[in-house]
Amino acid sequence: MSVIESPRTGAATKADVGIIDCDVHPLPQHSKSLYPYLARRWQDHSEQFGTHLRQPFINTTQYPRTAPLICRRDAWPPAGGPPGSDLAFMQQQHLDPFHVLKAILIPLFGNVASERNQDFARALATAHNDWQVAEWLDRDERLRASLVVTQDDPVAAVKEIERCARDGRFVQIMLAPRSSEPLGRQRYWPIYEAAQAHGLPLGIHSYGIGGHASTGGGWPSFYMEEHYATTMGGPAVMSSMVMEGVFEKFPALKVVLVEIGFAWVPSFVWRLDRLWERMKGEVPHLTYAPSDYVRKHFWYTTQPMEEPARPEQLRRCFDWLGWDRLLFSTDYPHWDQDDPSYAFKMKLSPAERKQICRGNAENLYRF
Numbered sequence: 001m002s003v004i005e006s007p008r009t010g011a012a013t014k015a016d017v018g019i020i021d022c023d024v025h026p027l028p029q030h031s032k033s034l035y036p037y038l039a040r041r042w043q044d045h046s047e048q049f050g051t052h053l054r055q056p057f058i059n060t061t062q063y064p065r066t067a068p069l070i071c072r073r074d075a076w077p078p079a080g081g082p083p084g085s086d087l088a089f090m091q092q093q094h095l096d097p098f099h100v101l102k103a104i105l106i107p108l109f110g111n112v113a114s115e116r117n118q119d120f121a122r123a124l125a126t127a128h129n130d131w132q133v134a135e136w137l138d139r140d141e142r143l144r145a146s147l148v149v150t151q152d153d154p155v156a157a158v159k160e161i162e163r164c165a166r167d168g169r170f171v172q173i174m175l176a177p178r179s180s181e182p183l184g185r186q187r188y189w190p191i192y193e194a195a196q197a198h199g200l201p202l203g204i205h206s207y208g209i210g211g212h213a214s215t216g217g218g219w220p221s222f223y224m225e226e227h228y229a230t231t232m233g234g235p236a237v238m239s240s241m242v243m244e245g246v247f248e249k250f251p252a253l254k255v256v257l258v259e260i261g262f263a264w265v266p267s268f269v270w271r272l273d274r275l276w277e278r279m280k281g282e283v284p285h286l287t288y289a290p291s292d293y294v295r296k297h298f299w300y301t302t303q304p305m306e307e308p309a310r311p312e313q314l315r316r317c318f319d320w321l322g323w324d325r326l327l328f329s330t331d332y333p334h335w336d337q338d339d340p341s342y343a344f345k346m347k348l349s350p351a352e353r354k355q356i357c358r359g360n361a362e363n364l365y366r367f
Contacts, residue, residue, distance in 0.1 A: 017353060018099045018100075018358055019099060019101065019328055019340050019358055020100070020101055020102045020103075020327075020358050020361035020362065020367065021098075021100050021104065021330050021332065022327040022361055023259055023301050023330065024090075024094070024104065024105055024106065024330065024332050025084050025106055025107065025331070025332065025334065026084050026085070026090075026107055026135075026136055027069070027082045027083065027084040027085045027109055028109065029081040029082075029085045033085075034110070034124070034128070036131075037126070037127035037134075038123055038124075038127045042123040045117075045120060051110075051114075051115055052115065052116045052117050052120075053114045053115060054116055054211030055211055067335040069083060070334050070335060071333045072334070072335050072337060074093075075333035084332070084333045087136065087139055090332075091140065094330070094332050094333070095140070095142060098330070098339075098340055101367075102142055102143075102144055102365075103143055104144045104145075104146060104171060104365075105132055105136055105143055105144065105145050105146060106174060106203065106258065107128055107131075107132065107174075108207060110128060112124045112150060113150075113152070113175070113176035114176075114211065115150075118153050121150040121153070122150050122160075125148045125149055125156075125160055128148040129145070129147060129148055129164050129170070132145040132146075133145065133169070137167075137169045143169075144171045144365070145170045145171070146171070146172050146173070146174040147160070147165075147170045147172065147173045147174060148160075148174055149161065149173060149174070149175075149191065151175050151191065152180050154187060154188060154190040154191050155190065157191050158191065158193075161173060161195070161198065170200070171200070172202065172203035172256060172365070173195050173200050173201070174203050174205060175191075175202055175203070175205075176204070176205065176207070177204050177205075177233030177234070177236065177260070178212045178214075178233055180211070182237075182240035182244070183204070183241055184239075184240030184242070184244030184246050185240070185244060186244070189246070192246060192249075192253055195253060196252050199366070201255065201256050201299070202253070202255045203258050204237055204257055204260070205258040205260075206234075206258065206259040206260045207230060207259075214226055214230070215229050216232070227336075230259065230260060230261075231264060233260060234260040234261065235268050238265075238294060239268075239290075241255065242272070242290045243283055243286070245283075247297050248286065248287060254297060254364065255297055255298050256298075256299045256300070256301065256364070257298060257299070257300050257301070258301045259301060259303060259304065259329070259331060262300035262317070262321060263306035263317050265294065265298075265300070265317075265320075265321060266320045266321070269291045269294050273289050273290055273291050276289055295322060295325075298325065299325050299326070299364060300321065300325055300327065302327065302328050302329055302343060303329045303330060303331045303336070303337070304331075305343055305345075307345055311346035311347075312346055314344075314346050315346055323352065323355060323356070324363070325360070326360060327360050327361050328343075328358070328361070340357060
């Protein structure tokens with residue numbers, strides 16, 4: 001478990017430039033918190049049958065006992081409820097002391113992407129979005145939402161995007177990387193068409209079980225492996241979207257990989273470029289090398305930050321990715337949260353820090 005000592009309000013910290021936190025996780029107070037946003041038919045369904053998910057081990061948790069709900073020990077609100085469920089406490093513990101100018105909410109509960117009953121999944125997605133508006137956005141002007149959709153039902157997903165996009169406080173469309181099929185497949189393209197039409201980036205967050213094991217070789221034995229395996233969805237998403245021609249069809253589409261890391265990108269794309277040089281005849285619909293699509297269409301949140309023994313090696317990674325591609329994130333209230341004052345082990349100039357902690361998100365999300 002982790003406990004982070006928050007800086008004193010008003011104290012001079014490296015975060016004084018004001019940050020935009022691109023990964024904050026809200027949780028409901030209790031299992032019935034979404035009921036006001038669900039029709040009675042689905043409230044009854046939830047009571048009688050509950051969720052019907054694709055993943056195994058649904059009666060266990062993939063998180064260690066030492067970090068219940070994968071959260072910081074000190075993030076449990078004094079007034080009760082799980083971490084991330086009490087806005088006043090979130091303001092006191094996170095938004096105010098860290099000078100958070102904007103925070104993007106990413107709800108992970110409910111397993112909408114994994115629900116087999118698609119009618120229930122559609123109802124849950126709508127409930128998640130209405131809950132974010134009423135319980136969070138309307139109560140703190142600093143908060144922004146991720147639009148929850150049923151990615152395996154693109155027709156319904158597009159309807160939900162059309163419904164919610166009118167509210168400018170939804171700033172991205174949330175997808176899970178472990179989808180039914182690789183995310184580049186044409187079954188998902190209606191979602192991308194709607195995203196491009198509304199200027200909404202796709203926010204692809206790690207986790208999201210989708211029925212598939214977290215590694216290509218099956219389910220790992222240890223939590224440490226599970227934690228690392230969140231990175232593995234990144235190359236699958238990136239290669240599928242590039243090779244299937246998503247960015248040829250949707251040249252203005254933007255993708256944010258959230259909590260999936262970024263240091264793997266240069267070496268992975270080197271390999272893709274090498275293979276493309278030899279086998280480009282198989283994908284004649286691609287106009288450019290894979291690295292060109294990656295550099296144009298992908299952004300990355302910073303947490304979990306890679307920490308090489310020689311911190312300056314991280315600078316070389318940033319140089320390759322592009323300094324305008326990195327979006328600061330804390331992952332509050334999870335145990336491996338990054339404090340903006342200490343997240344970067346290498347030296348940053350004030351301009352570099354401001355660009356990553358604030359400027360890049362302002363440009364991408366049009367804040």
